[in-house]
Amino acid sequence: MKKNNIILIGFMGVGKGTVARALVKKSNMFAIDTDDLIESMENRRIKKIFEVEGEPYFRNLEKKAALWLEKSVFDTIISTGGGFYKQENINKIGKVVYLKSSFQGILDRINNAPNAENKLKKRPLLQNMEEALKLYNLRAKEYEKVAKIIVDVENKDIKDIVKEIL
Ligand code: S3P
Numbered sequence: 001m002k003k004n005n006i007i008l009i010g011f012m013g014v015g016k017g018t019v020a021r022a023l024v025k026k027s028n029m030f031a032i033d034t035d036d037l038i039e040s041m042e043n044r045r046i047k048k049i050f051e052v053e054g055e056p057y058f059r060n061l062e063k064k065a066a067l068w069l070e071k072s073v074f075d076t077i078i079s080t081g082g083g084f085y086k087q088e089n090i091n092k093i094g095k096v097v098y099l100k101s102s103f104q105g106i107l108d109r110i111n112n113a114p115n116a117e118n119k120l121k122k123r124p125l126l127q128n129m130e131e132a133l134k135l136y137n138l139r140a141k142e143y144e145k146v147a148k149i150i151v152d153v154e155n156k157d158i159k160d161i162v163k164e165i166l
Pocket of ligand 1: 013122
């Protein structure tokens with residue numbers, strides 16, 4: 001049976017959640033966010049999980065979520081945490097779409113949001129901008145390798161992004 005899922009990957013703050021919500025409005029699909037899923041699995045925030053248990057523990061939860069998504073989820077737009085693209089089975093979950101933007105474009109998007117401070121605070125890997133840029137440079141190539149479809153989202157209207165993906 002065809003799974004019919006779309007998986008959105010990309011760097012922190014690029015707008016995976018926003019695009020997922022807009023896609024759901026224009027389709028008959030459902031929506032799941034892997035960070036939300038993990039927070040409900042654990043009944044605590046990502047920030048807390050990183051603080052108390054450390055990153056490897058969090059990555060293991062992502063793996064658990066990935067196995068469940070592959071087995072049990074259909075007709076769904078899946079937005080993911082910025083590191084979820086590393087899951088070995090990601091291409092078995094659905095069609096992987098990379099939302100691409102420059103690092104500066106992502107920072108501008110975050111800084112222009114009404115809740116910019118919270119967007120930064122809740123992301124443990126976005127505390128030190130030098131480190132975040134290093135991570136961006138490392139991952140930018142990897143996202144492209146994993147994705148089946150690449151969508152440039154920088155300075156684009158959400159309506160056009162949705163049209164392009166659908
Ligand atoms: C992470 C991105 C976060 C979250 C966690 C780790 C990453 O999700 O999964 O803080 O490794 O890039 P967003 O991409 O939604 O910020």
